[in-house]
Amino acid sequence: MRCRTFFSGARKAVTVCGLEVRGDREFRNRTGEALSLLQPLAEFQLIQSHLATIRQGRRSGVTAWAARPVFTVGAPTWNHSSLWYAGAIAHDAFHAKLYRDAKNHDPDTEPDTDAWSGTAAERACLAFQHQVLLILQADQTVIAYVEKHARNPSYQGRSKGWGGWLDYRKRWW
Numbered sequence: 001m002r003c004r005t006f007f008s009g010a011r012k013a014v015t016v017c018g019l020e021v022r023g024d025r026e027f028r029n030r031t032g033e034a035l036s037l038l039q040p041l042a043e044f045q046l047i048q049s050h051l052a053t054i055r056q057g058r059r060s061g062v063t064a065w066a067a068r069p070v071f072t073v074g075a076p077t078w079n080h081s082s083l084w085y086a087g088a089i090a091h092d093a094f095h096a097k098l099y100r101d102a103k104n105h106d107p108d109t110e111p112d113t114d115a116w117s118g119t120a121a122e123r124a125c126l127a128f129q130h131q132v133l134l135i136l137q138a139d140q141t142v143i144a145y146v147e148k149h150a151r152n153p154s155y156q157g158r159s160k161g162w163g164g165w166l167d168y169r170k171r172w173w
Contacts, residue, residue: 018048023056030078034085043132047089050096054089062092064099064116071096083138087146091129098124126150 013022017035021028031054038044052068059074071092078085098121102111115121130146 017044019051020053021055022053027056027073027078030082030085031073033082034078034089037082037086037136038089038132041132041135043090043128043135046097046128047093050093050100051089060088060092062095064096065103065110069096069099083133083136084142086136087129087133087138087142090132091125094125094128095121123150 012024012028013020014028014032015021016028016032017039019035021031021035023031035054038047050069051062051071052066053070055070055072056078057072057074059072060077061072063070063072071089073085073088077088080088095116099111099116102115105111126146126149130143130150133142133146
């Protein structure tokens with residue numbers, strides 16, 4: 001079953017599979033293709049319940065702490081194969097899930113960054129991405145790439161403070 005797309009007037013936003021998608025026409029189309037791959041999966045419930053918006057941006061990352069979490073996606077990610085992009089959506093939705101789980105554990109306190117963005121969290125997100133890619137029958141090259149990063153998930157840089165922000169700004173994806 002294909003996802004339904006609802007356009008929002010002249011704005012560059014559409015609703016696809018229950019998620020708001022913001023960006024130019026090509027971005028919206030590519031995002032729709034990736035979401036159409038995810039929508040039939042049981043794992044899509046987790047994705048849909050932890051992301052509100054997928055937005056075109058200069059680099060990829062998720063604002064997990066927002067009331068309505070936003071996955072901002074850089075061109076190298078959304079221009080890759082629909083399958084890879086689908087895995088990236090799953091990955092960042094899991095970051096938002098980890099944040100929400102930690103926040104729900106103690107609603108009065110902001111969760112420690114490591115709860116949703118540290119090395120252990122990155123491994124968990126890569127494991128979810130791996131699971132989704134296996135279900136989508138990704139080829140062995142893609143699977144091996146995710147497995148390689150899961151063994152040493154330091155590619156994203158630091159996750160805390162000013163250094164984390166600087167590392168995010170260096171992202172090419």
